[in-house]
Amino acid sequence: MEYLRAFIVGGALCVLAQILIDKTRMSPGRILVLYVTAGVVLGAVGLYGPLVDFAGGGATVPLTGFGYLISKGVKDAIDAEGAVGILKGGVTAAAGGITAALFFGAAASLFFKSRPKR
């Protein structure tokens, strides 16, 4: 059942983006920025946390989940350490994902050849 909830919520977030792409011709890069920012805002107003509790991976795997992680990191760091948390919390919470993407991406550029776009 929890897998079904993850599937439906995650799928719905993708459909929303697909509609934006098809109807507004928004570029994929803008979609990603919109989603990460929306995740921060929804996390900040307290709506995204309950969605994570409900849908698990369906809410954390989409890029909105990355934004939520940033907002949660900022909030938790401020609660624990005060104002310095404003500067530390977000990136600390997102550190693993950022490092994985940059490190694996850079490594891939050494092992794989660019191929022509079709």
Place this chain on the structure above:
Amino acid sequence: MNTDGKTYKKFAQARARKSPVLKNCAAAFASGGAICAAGHGLRTLFSSVGFSDADAGMLTSSTLILIAVLLTGIGVFDTVAKHTGAGTLVPITGFANAVASSAIDSRTEGLVPGVGAKIFTVAGPVLVWGISAGAVYGVIYYFVTALR
């Protein structure tokens, strides 16, 4: 043939390719949902071997990122993404694909001006606006809690 603008518009619309929005949405739903369910499975797996919730989430993202980067490297990701659209873009896999393909495509321009700089073509905007939005929230949250 005698045609005015209105008749022509009707004529053209009847023959234009139907916008495949519905088909695209179905594909995005199925593929995006499947990736999220798989991510949920990974989270459960990492939690069950003793990682904290936060670490299980981080390891899930990192695993999905690694898979997406490898599939990008061997050229499979782009082929699949043509059919899945937002279904592979919106999950963390889309972010990983954007990072890896910018890095791989800019390799010929060198390691510093090429890979080092261009790896941020898509990742940069996401990080800049995501982190900045977080900082704005932090300032608001700090003062709201301080004044209470």
